[in-house]
Amino acid sequence: MAVVETRDLTKVFKEGQVGAVNNVNLETREGEFLVFLGPSGSGKTTLLRMVAGLETPTSGEILIGGQVVNDLSPRERRIAMVFQSYALYPHLSVYKNIAFPLKAQNVKKELHKEKVEWAASLLGIGALLDRKPRELSGGERQRVALARAIVREPAVFLLDEPLSNLDAKLRASAREELERFHRRVGTTTIYVTHDQVEAMAMGDRVMVLNKGVVRQIGTPTDVYDNPADTFVATFLGSPPMNLAEFGDLIVGFRPEHFRPVSTVIDAAVPFRFKVENIEYLGSEWIVSGTLAGGKLEGKKVFSRLSSAQNLQLGATYDFAVPQFHLKFFDRSSEKRAEPKAVSWQ
Amino acid sequence: MAIARNKIKSLGAAQSPLLGAAMFSPAVLYILLLVGGPFLLAIFYAFSDARIGSTEMHFVGLENFRSILQSPSFRVAIRNSFIFTICSQIIVIVGANILAISLEKTFRGRGIIRFLILLPWVAPIALGAIGWKWILDSIYSVITWVLVAAHMYKPFSAPMWLGEPRLAIASVLLVHSWRLMPFSTVILLAGRTAIPKDIPEAAAVDGAGFWRTQLQIVIPMMRPIISVAVLFGLIFTFTDMTVVYILTAGGPFDSTQTLPSLAFALGIQGSDLAAGAAISLFLVPLLVILAYFMLRLAHRAEVT
Numbered sequence: 001m002a003v004v005e006t007r008d009l010t011k012v013f014k015e016g017q018v019g020a021v022n023n024v025n026l027e028t029r030e031g032e033f034l035v036f037l038g039p040s041g042s043g044k045t046t047l048l049r050m051v052a053g054l055e056t057p058t059s060g061e062i063l064i065g066g067q068v069v070n071d072l073s074p075r076e077r078r079i080a081m082v083f084q085s086y087a088l089y090p091h092l093s094v095y096k097n098i099a100f101p102l103k104a105q106n107v108k109k110e111l112h113k114e115k116v117e118w119a120a121s122l123l124g125i126g127a128l129l130d131r132k133p134r135e136l137s138g139g140e141r142q143r144v145a146l147a148r149a150i151v152r153e154p155a156v157f158l159l160d161e162p163l164s165n166l167d168a169k170l171r172a173s174a175r176e177e178l179e180r181f182h183r184r185v186g187t188t189t190i191y192v193t194h195d196q197v198e199a200m201a202m203g204d205r206v207m208v209l210n211k212g213v214v215r216q217i218g219t220p221t222d223v224y225d226n227p228a229d230t231f232v233a234t235f236l237g238s239p240p241m242n243l244a245e246f247g248d249l250i251v252g253f254r255p256e257h258f259r260p261v262s263t264v265i266d267a268a269v270p271f272r273f274k275v276e277n278i279e280y281l282g283s284e285w286i287v288s289g290t291l292a293g294g295k296l297e298g299k300k301v302f303s304r305l306s307s308a309q310n311l312q313l314g315a316t317y318d319f320a321v322p323q324f325h326l327k328f329f330d331r332s333s334e335k336r337a338e339p340k341a342v343s344w345q
Numbered sequence: 346m347a348i349a350r351n352k353i354k355s356l357g358a359a360q361s362p363l364l365g366a367a368m369f370s371p372a373v374l375y376i377l378l379l380v381g382g383p384f385l386l387a388i389f390y391a392f393s394d395a396r397i398g399s400t401e402m403h404f405v406g407l408e409n410f411r412s413i414l415q416s417p418s419f420r421v422a423i424r425n426s427f428i429f430t431i432c433s434q435i436i437v438i439v440g441a442n443i444l445a446i447s448l449e450k451t452f453r454g455r456g457i458i459r460f461l462i463l464l465p466w467v468a469p470i471a472l473g474a475i476g477w478k479w480i481l482d483s484i485y486s487v488i489t490w491v492l493v494a495a496h497m498y499k500p501f502s503a504p505m506w507l508g509e510p511r512l513a514i515a516s517v518l519l520v521h522s523w524r525l526m527p528f529s530t531v532i533l534l535a536g537r538t539a540i541p542k543d544i545p546e547a548a549a550v551d552g553a554g555f556w557r558t559q560l561q562i563v564i565p566m567m568r569p570i571i572s573v574a575v576l577f578g579l580i581f582t583f584t585d586m587t588v589v590y591i592l593t594a595g596g597p598f599d600s601t602q603t604l605p606s607l608a609f610a611l612g613i614q615g616s617d618l619a620a621g622a623a624i625s626l627f628l629v630p631l632l633v634i635l636a637y638f639m640l641r642l643a644h645r646a647e648v649t
Contacts, residue, residue, distance in 0.1 A: 054546050075552035087543035091565045100561075104552035148551070 003188040004028045004051055004156055009060035011046050011212075019058065020046045022212040028156075028190065033182050035203035036192045039235070043212035044192045045160055051190065052081050052158050065155060075104070080149035081158040084165065086141045088133040094120075094144050095129040101152045119151040123181070139170050146178075150185060157189040163198060175201060196236050200224065208232045226327075227252075230334040233327065239286060239302040241327070246295065249337060250329040255286070255304040257325040261318040268320035271296070273303070275311050292316050390622035397616040409623040418599040419624065422607040428514065429603060430582045433521040434575055440522065441529035441574065442564070445537050448530070466527035474591035477520045481506035481592070510600035513593050517601050520588050525581060529574040536570030537563070569642070576639050583631065604628055 005028070011021040021043040028034050036044035049055040051062055053074035062069050069077050080101070088097050098116045107115070120126045123143040133141060142162055149157060162178070163171045179202055182189055193199055199206045200220040207217045208231070216228035227233035227241070233252050234240040241252045261270055272292040279286040285308035291299045303319065311317065330337045391409055395402045413419045448459055465473055480487055489503040498504070507513050540563060548558040564571070586605035589595060595602040595610055602610065604627055612621015 052550055054549065074546075074550045075554065079550065081547070081550045083543045083547055085541060085543050087541065087547035089544065089548075089562055089566075091568070100548070100553070101551040103561075104548070104554075104557055152552075 003030055003065060004190065005063040005066075006047075006051070007061040007063070009047070009050060009062060010058050011043070011050060011055060012058045018211070019043075020212050021050070021057075023060070024212075024214055026207060026214070026217065028188050029204075031186045031188055032204040033179075033189045033191065033202055035199040035206045036190065036209060037196060037199040037203075037206050037235075038194065038209035040194055041211075042194075042209040044194075044209050046212075047209070048081075048158050048160055048190060048192050051156075052079055053077050078155040079158055080152070080154035080156070082142075082145045082149050082160065082162045084161045086133075086145040086162075086165070088141060088144055088148075090133050092132075093129065094125065094131050094133070094136070097133065097144055098129075098147045098151050101148060105152055107152065115151055116147075119147040122150065122184070123147045138166050139174060142166065142174060146181065150187075154187065157187050159189065159191045161193055162191075163193075164195075178202065196238070200236070208235060210235070226336070228336050230329050233329070239288075239304070242301040243329075244291075244296050244299045244301075245331060246342060248331045249340065249342070250331050250334070251342075252327040252329060253321045253325055255302040257321050258301060258303040258319055259305060259321075261320040264320045264322055266322040266324065268322045269326065270318060270320045272316055273301070273319040274316045275313055278308055278311060278313065280308075287311060387622040387625055390619050391626050393619050395618040395622075397613075397618055405619070409619050413620060413623050418602060418607060421599055422602040422604050422624075423627070425514065425517075425601060426583060426603040426605075429518055429521055430579055432518055433525060433582050434578050436518075436522040437525045437529050437578055438571065438575060440526050441533050442559075444526070444530045445533040446559070448534055449537055462530055463527045465524055466531075470524060470585075470587045471591060473524060474520060474588050477516075477523075478507075478592055481516050483508055507593050508597055510597060513597060513601045517589055517592055520592060521582050521585070524588065525578045528581075529578060532570060532574040532577075533567065536567040539570075540566055569645070572638075572642060576635060576642065580632070580635055580639075583635075584628065 004026075006024050006026050009021060009024045010019050012019040024047060026034075036047060038044045046055060050057050051064075053069070053072060053076075057070065064077055064079070089100065092100065095116055098119055099112050102112050102115060116129070117126065120129060123146055125140060125143050125147060128136065128140060128144070133144065136144065142165075145162070159178075163174055166174055175198060182202075191198075191202060203220055205217060206220055206223050208215045208223055210231050216223050216232045218226070218228075223232055224236050227236065230243060230250060230252070234243065237254060239255050241254050242258065243250050243252045245251075258271075258273075261268070271294070274289045274292045275287055276289040277287070279288075283306075285305045287303045287305060287308050289301065289303075291297060291301060326339065328337045328339050329335060392404060392406060393402050394405050394408075444462060448455065448462070479485060483505050486503075486506060488506065489498070492498045492503055493500050504512055506516050544566070545558050545563060548562045553562070584605055586603065586609055589601055589603055589606040590609070593601045595606050599607070604624060608621045608624040611617050611624065612619075615621075
């Protein structure tokens with residue numbers, strides 16, 4: 001049974017304006033980690049807040065556990081949410097912060113201590129229970145927020161960019177911890193982020209949103225290897241997929257598939273590539289330049305290589321893209337199109 | 346704060362050590378002349394038999410204090426001062442919280458309602474008190490008129506709002522609360538808007554209803570700002586004599602006198618300067634305690 005389901009969910013903030021969320025249909029699977037990915041203003045947080053019951057939909061339905069919850073208050077939805085700011089109660093100790101949902105849901109008082117300690121030990125913050133939130137580091141606060149969410153064993157977890165307030169180093173370890181945490185508790189989780197790395201690394205499935213519209217839902221491999229449209233193709237991947245207009249088609253290929261012709265074994269499409277810039281990133285090289293000759297003359301493209309030591313700035317080389325790595329999009333709709341045989345020269 | 350202070354210090358040192366003192370002197374002069382002088386004079390009078398119109402003055406020791414403590418009016422005045430101050434604060438804080446909650450949400454006409462609520466604070470207190478004097482008047486009271494029109498009372502047997510001790514005390518209390526309500530509402534509204542929206546939302550998701558969110562999350566978080574409102578309210582009410590003076594002039598039978606109004610009635614109107622001074626000295630220890638808490642609060646606000 002789907003844990004969270006939305007049917008044609010729409011939110012329009014101001015009448016007559018474009019909706020922040022438009023006709024979203026989604027269905028989570030039991031125990032899965034679903035990521036809402038999109039740039040800022042894509043409606044991902046609004047969508048999450050509607051599921052939480054903090055925002056009223058303009059139209060459409062939200063179902064949790066098969067029951068329509070549109071008219072239920074957040075407290076009746078059996079959800080837990082971790083806010084971007086963590087929203088800890090600053091005047092309460094860590095213990096009381098974690099115990100608050102139990103108190104609010106009239107859980108028997110004798111059970112509080114046991115449950116709080118269980119949640120705290122799950123997140124390794126058992127030693128911090130007497131502290132106030134302001135005496136905690138960013139990472140510790142995030143764990144307290146998670147403990148407060150898990151303590152009453154909700155049906156769904158909603159996480160709104162929980163890592164964005166941490167510094168880069170902490171973020172990587174917190175991400176790993178979150179993944180382990182999810183594997184251990186197995187609660188269905190919806191996770192909102194604008195960070196494609198987080199989405200790819202953590203999501204069982206990723207839902208890519210732009211301007212309030214769902215562009216694609218699929219596994220990380222799906223959305224990366226088989227983008228449904230040019231937005232998904234360019235939003236995921238760094239540098240993004242190379243796109244070139246070609247008649248009534250748009251042709252795309254990932255930078256890592258655009259390589260010197262000598263390293264390509266499969267049936268490939270050859271290009272002449274004029275190198276204009278080389279960046280060394282440690283484990284890889286990002287080479288940018290323009291295509292030379294043929295119908296795509298002058299088109300700016302990126303290549304991602306494990307070694308580029310023998311490339312010279314300003315020189316032109318023979319590069320190629322394996323045939324099956326070429327993606328085709330319809331030029332007017334920007335949606336994915338069937339592969340076609342095209343003449344490149 | 347610290348940076349600004351350092352800058353001022355270094356500027357003063359660079360120019361002249363006297364500059365700081367010179368800049369500061371108007372404030373010191375003002376306090377010495379208008380607060381310090383009268384205060385010392387009051388202490389001096391309190392131990393004398395000074396009277397208005399009398400050229401002679403003798404030192405009488407604690408005689409004034411002894412006679413005041415024995416006077417029933419004084420005991421009533423002390424009791425009233427506390428009743429008015431404490432009860433009005435309770436009414437004001439509860440009322441101001443309710444107003445702040447209802448004014449927090451946006452709705453049509455909110456600006457006008459906010460303005461109307463602020464009016465009692467902006468209008469001169471004397472004007473407001475005179476308005477209430479008419480509203481509560483024994484003959485022209487609109488409240489009485491409404492009660493009579495609603496057949497709850499017969500004409501001429503309606504309550505005399507300012508003429509019966511208990512009702513008069515309640516009336517003064519009501520006007521004090523009315524006067525302070527806007528000030529506290531504005532302060533609490535500011536405190537409320539300063540709380541990040543996430544926090545009450547988190548409480549809602551955690552399963553807390555309206556009352557739990559208010560009583561266990563929002564209001565405790567506003568404690569510092571509520572204490573500011575309460576401290577100011579305590580001092581305003583405790584030292585105020587305008588409301589009593591205009592509404593009841595302390596009557597009937599001194600039943601609504603407060604310390605300031607009794608000091609004024611005895612010392613200025615009754616020509617017994619010494620007694621008036623002695624009564625007003627009783628305000629000092631209480632105000633010192635309040636001032637201590639205000640300074641501590643101000644200090645804490647500066648630190649954080």
